[in-house]
Amino acid sequence: MSRDRGRxxxxxxxxxxxxxxxxxxETLADADGVTITELTRRxxxxxxxxxxxxxxxxxxxxxxxxxxxxxxxxRFLEISEQARTRRRGYTAAKRSVFELGKETDERAVFIVEExxxxxxxxxxxxxxxxxxxKRRPLHSLASGKVILSEWDDDTVADFVATAGLDAITDNxxxxxDALAAELERIRDxxxxxxxEEHMDGLRSVAVPVYTPDDDLxxxxxxxxxxxxFTDEYVHDALPNRLRDKAGEIRVTLAYG
Amino acid sequence: MSRDRGRxxxxxxxxxxxxxxxxxxETLADADGVTITELTRRxxxxxxxxxxxxxxxxxxxxxxxxxxxxxxxxRFLEISEQARTRRRGYTAAKRSVFELGKETDERAVFIVEExxxxxxxxxxxxxxxxxxxKRRPLHSLASGKVILSEWDDDTVADFVATAGLDAITDNxxxxxDALAAELERIRDxxxxxxxEEHMDGLRSVAVPVYTPDDDLxxxxxxxxxxxxFTDEYVHDALPNRLRDKAGEIRVTLAYG
DNA sequence: AATGAATGTTCCGAATAATAAAACAGAATC
DNA sequence: GATTCTGTTTTATTATTCGGAACATTCATT
Numbered sequence: 001m002s003r004d005r006g007r008x009x010x011x012x013x014x015x016x017x018x019x020x021x022x023x024x025x026e027t028l029a030d031a032d033g034v035t036i037t038e039l040t041r042r043x044x045x046x047x048x049x050x051x052x053x054x055x056x057x058x059x060x061x062x063x064x065x066x067x068x069x070x071x072x073x074x075r076f077l078e079i080s081e082q083a084r085t086r087r088r089g090y091t092a093a094k095r096s097v098f099e100l101g102k103e104t105d106e107r108a109v110f111i112v113e114e115x116x117x118x119x120x121x122x123x124x125x126x127x128x129x130x131x132x133x134k135r136r137p138l139h140s141l142a143s144g145k146v147i148l149s150e151w152d153d154d155t156v157a158d159f160v161a162t163a164g165l166d167a168i169t170d171n172x173x174x175x176x177d178a179l180a181a182e183l184e185r186i187r188d189x190x191x192x193x194x195x196e197e198h199m200d201g202l203r204s205v206a207v208p209v210y211t212p213d214d215d216l217x218x219x220x221x222x223x224x225x226x227x228x229f230t231d232e233y234v235h236d237a238l239p240n241r242l243r244d245k246a247g248e249i250r251v252t253l254a255y256g
Numbered sequence: 257m258s259r260d261r262g263r264x265x266x267x268x269x270x271x272x273x274x275x276x277x278x279x280x281x282e283t284l285a286d287a288d289g290v291t292i293t294e295l296t297r298r299x300x301x302x303x304x305x306x307x308x309x310x311x312x313x314x315x316x317x318x319x320x321x322x323x324x325x326x327x328x329x330x331r332f333l334e335i336s337e338q339a340r341t342r343r344r345g346y347t348a349a350k351r352s353v354f355e356l357g358k359e360t361d362e363r364a365v366f367i368v369e370e371x372x373x374x375x376x377x378x379x380x381x382x383x384x385x386x387x388x389x390k391r392r393p394l395h396s397l398a399s400g401k402v403i404l405s406e407w408d409d410d411t412v413a414d415f416v417a418t419a420g421l422d423a424i425t426d427n428x429x430x431x432x433d434a435l436a437a438e439l440e441r442i443r444d445x446x447x448x449x450x451x452e453e454h455m456d457g458l459r460s461v462a463v464p465v466y467t468p469d470d471d472l473x474x475x476x477x478x479x480x481x482x483x484x485f486t487d488e489y490v491h492d493a494l495p496n497r498l499r500d501k502a503g504e505i506r507v508t509l510a511y512g
Numbered sequence: 513a514a515t516g517a518a519t520g521t522t523c524c525g526a527a528t529a530a531t532a533a534a535a536c537a538g539a540a541t542c
Numbered sequence: 543g544a545t546t547c548t549g550t551t552t553t554a555t556t557a558t559t560c561g562g563a564a565c566a567t568t569c570a571t572t
Contacts, residue, residue: 015312016558017273017530022316029338037548046532051550056271060278064370068548074368074375076336077389082285083330084386091383098354112330114320119330127347127512130340133333256383272529273559293519302561307521324520324568 020045024053025062025072033069080133089217090121092252093209096220096245097122104222104241110209111143112218116163118144121218139179140168142194142206143219148179149186150208150216156183171197191239192219196226203229207242212254220246276301280309281318281328289325336389345473346377348508349465352476352501353378360478360497366465367399368474372419374400377474395435396424398450398462399475404435405442406464406472412439427453447495448475452482459485463498468510476502 027042028034036054040047054070057063064073085091093110101108101124109131110122117135125131138144138159148156156179165174173179186192194204204223211217220242223229283298284290292310296303310326313319320329341347349366357364357380365387366378373391381387394400394415404412412435421430429435442448450460460479467473476498479485 015273015277015309017271018277018309018312019316020530021271021274021277022318025335029335032342035548036550047549048533048551049531052530053271053274055550056274060275061371062278071342072335072339074336074339074370074377074389074391076332076339077375077377078391079281079285079328079389080330080332080336081386081389083328083332084388086288086327088383091386114330115317119333121330121333127344127508130337130347132340133330133335133337135330135334252383276559291519292521303520304522304562305560308559311521 020049021053021057024050025057028054028063028070029072033066033071035069039070084121087211087217089209089211089249089253092249092256093218093220094122096249098124100220100222100241100245101125104238106222106224108220108222109143110218110220111141111147111206113138113144113147116159118147136198137163137166137168139163139165140172140194140198141221142192142204142223143221145182145186145192145194146206146208146219146221147216149183149192153180156180168198169196169200171195173197189239191242193234194223201226203234205234205238205242207239207246209246209249212250217249220249276305277309277313280306281313284310284319284326285328289322289327291324291326295326340377343467343473345465345467345505345509348505348512349474349476350378352505354380356476356478356497356501357381360494362478362480364476364478365399366474366476367397367403367462369394369400369403372415374403392454393419393422393424395419395421396428396450396454397477398448398460398479399477401438401442401448401450402462402464402475402477403472405439405448409436412436424454425452425456427451429453445495447498449490450479457482459490461485461490461494461498463495463502465502465505468506473505476505 024039024043024045027039031038031042034042036051037047039054040050043050054063058065058070060075062073062075064071090110090112097108097110107125108123109120111118112121113119114135116138118138118141120131120134120136123131136144138148148159151159157176160176160179165176165179166172167174173182191205191207194202194206196202202223203226204221206219206221209217209220222238222242280295280299280301283295287294287298290298292307293303295310296306299306310319314321314326317331318329320327346366346368353364353366363381364379365376367374368377369375370391372394374394374397376387376390376392379387392400394404404415407415416432416435421432421435422428423430429438447461447463450458450462452458458479459482460477462475462477465473465476478494478498
């Protein structure tokens with residue numbers, strides 16, 4: 001079901017040393033404040049290899065060392081912020097997410113598509129569980145479905161073929177025809193609803209965000225527990241609020 | 257005056273292939289939507305080298321390709337967010353910066369020290385000019401001086417020795433004794449003021465942010481044009497507001 | 513259509529640089 | 543004070559990166 005050739009699977013192509021560096025880096029990012037020997041244990045490399053790569057990364061400033069423990073540093077923030085501000089609308093969305101979250105007192109997110117995945121770019125919510133930067137299957141998210149609903153049939157078909165429609169929960173849409181029907185419904189309504197398709201007990205609503213030239217920028221979404229997210233709330237109150245905020249972003253881009 | 261051995265200068269040590277990868281990556285981040293030949297022009301490498309490195313990065317998902325043009329992707333957001341949430345207080349500060357900015361209608365930032373530099377971690381303000389991830393000399397920032405004022409004399413001396421006190425504007429403190437006096441004043445007052453020491457026409461105020469265990473987390477700061485940032489505003493109204501917000505972060509960490 | 517000038521991609525031998533393993537140093541633990 | 547962890551350095555061997563050139567492809571121009 002999943003795409004034949006995933007990320008990093010063509011381990012023959014390109015620069016294998018670079019692959020090692022990033023493998024070490026990713027392991028380091030997962031762990032927290034880890035030592036060289038611990039990193040060696042968690043990777044498939046020898047100690048001297050890990051040592052040398054880590055030394056290089058520290059010298060470059062991407063990894064920081066604090067009393068023997070290593071951590072990914074803020075240098076990556078410089079690069080990731082570049083991606084985050086590639087389009088002016090992304091920055092505008094940041095504020096909208098925050099206001100939306102504060103006003104509704106719900107968790108709010110702004111999601112963008114990259115490589116057929118939904119990426120959390122901005123978020124308002126609890127202190128823990130930041131989600132930012134995390135990537136999720138488009139078809140299991142309200143925001144993801146909103147984005148899919150903007151694509152033509154061929155692109156959606158290609159998405160289904162390469163990314164697949166894996167079941168995340170019992171409610172996840174796994175049938176291409178059912179997906180097509182759902183996308184049509186979203187186009188009609190102007191908003192998408194997620195009914196525990198990504199996580200049990202979680203519902204969400206999402207609307208598309210457009211630029212002044214009517215290009216799709218991403219999706220704005222609010223989510224919460226089924227207990228609070230009643231049909232009335234999800235289909236009445238929230239869509240309008242979300243549409244307002246999406247509209248504000250558009251206006252900000254045009255005149256602000 | 258600057259430190260003898262800067263970032264990436266020991267180009268003999270470690271993995272030189274990794275250095276190449278990041279050199280290409282940084283060039284790519286600076287440029288926007290750039291082609292392989294253009295990248296070749298901007299770096300000191302041959303086309304086939306750039307090609308191979310870029311192919312690897314695309315395969316790993318760190319670089320994305322859109323109709324011939326390459327860009328840094330959101331995959332870095334995953335890593336940088338790791339750094340940004342290393343301490344719970346960083347996340348708490350995010351909300352405070354936003355609220356502070358909204359309430360005062362000024363630009364607000366949360367700054368943290370890394371490798372003797374001030375790193376902008378959170379920010380509220382204009383759409384363009386995000387600053388996030390950018391690194392600045394500590395002694396030229398109100399927030400930087402606040403952080404320095406928390407260190408003991410030996411550490412400050414080491415900072416001065418390695419990072420130096422370069423003049424950024426005419427007002428920048430470049431004398432170690434003057435710095436020591438200023439830090440003492442900050443410790444007395446509980447807040448720091450920046451009087452066009454980092455940029456002409458810009459004043460700012462900053463306070464330290466502590467954890468419930470009284471560890472220094474970073475600095476909270478507000479900045480704006482000299483015209484609006486009068487002595488009264490800078491020394492009366494703002495310090496109290498900032499202290500309140502810093503206190504809120506502490507309380508959030510303790511009980512929230 | 514045909515030409516030309518870009519670009520992106522592949523191939524290859526030569527040279528370099530990464531590697532593993534082991535030895536060393538230093539710290540912490542008991 | 544011995545032992546067992548770490549982190550660091552060294553070395554010969556091996557594997558990989560590298561640059562250059564050749565090839566393929568796209569695009570613009572006529």
